[in-house]
Amino acid sequence: MNRVEDLTEGLRQGMRSLASGVCVVSGLKDDGERAAMTASSVTSVSDDPPSLLVCVNKAARMDDVLFHSEYFCVNILSSDHQDVSEICATPETGEERFSVGSWSRHEKNGLHYINNAPAVFICHKQRVVDHGTHSIYIANVDEVLVSDKKHQHLVYADGRYHYL
């Protein structure tokens, strides 16, 4: 084993070995404009209440969106959605993120979600934990949509996409 002296670099390098699922978090800005961002830091928190968390870099535009919103949406991606993940992780893109993939508008809350995603969680924000460069958003799950279509999982590891 080799010790990495710079801990920030060490954390980044080490975490590249942790294969993770890929999600897109979507929300609405104050002016009603929609926003979306790729995130692999989504984790379930508790069964009761059903809840999850997502860690968002404070430099990402989604941090401001989630900070000022009561509700947001977490879309779990399949291998069919690598292009959605790529655009939602491309800086300087905005509304065009919704031109990739098939999106629907939730009739009750106006959130936009991916039609054929393996799972979609409508989340009600409960708590924001500020830690270093990131904000941790903890939310209760208000509604779950699942697809019964067979799919391959989209996994991110070693800095690239894999299908499982």
Ligand SMILES: Cc1cc2nc3c(=O)[nH]c(=O)nc-3n(C[C@H](O)[C@H](O)[C@H](O)COP(=O)(O)O)c2cc1C
């Ligand atoms: C697979 C993958 C996972 C990511 N996971 C996260 C994450 O969990 N939290 C985060 O803040 N950024 C994450 N990012 C980076 C953001 O998606 C990216 O920086 C995005 O461009 C930020 O949004 P903005 O350009 O609208 O500011 C991830 C990127 C990729 C490719």
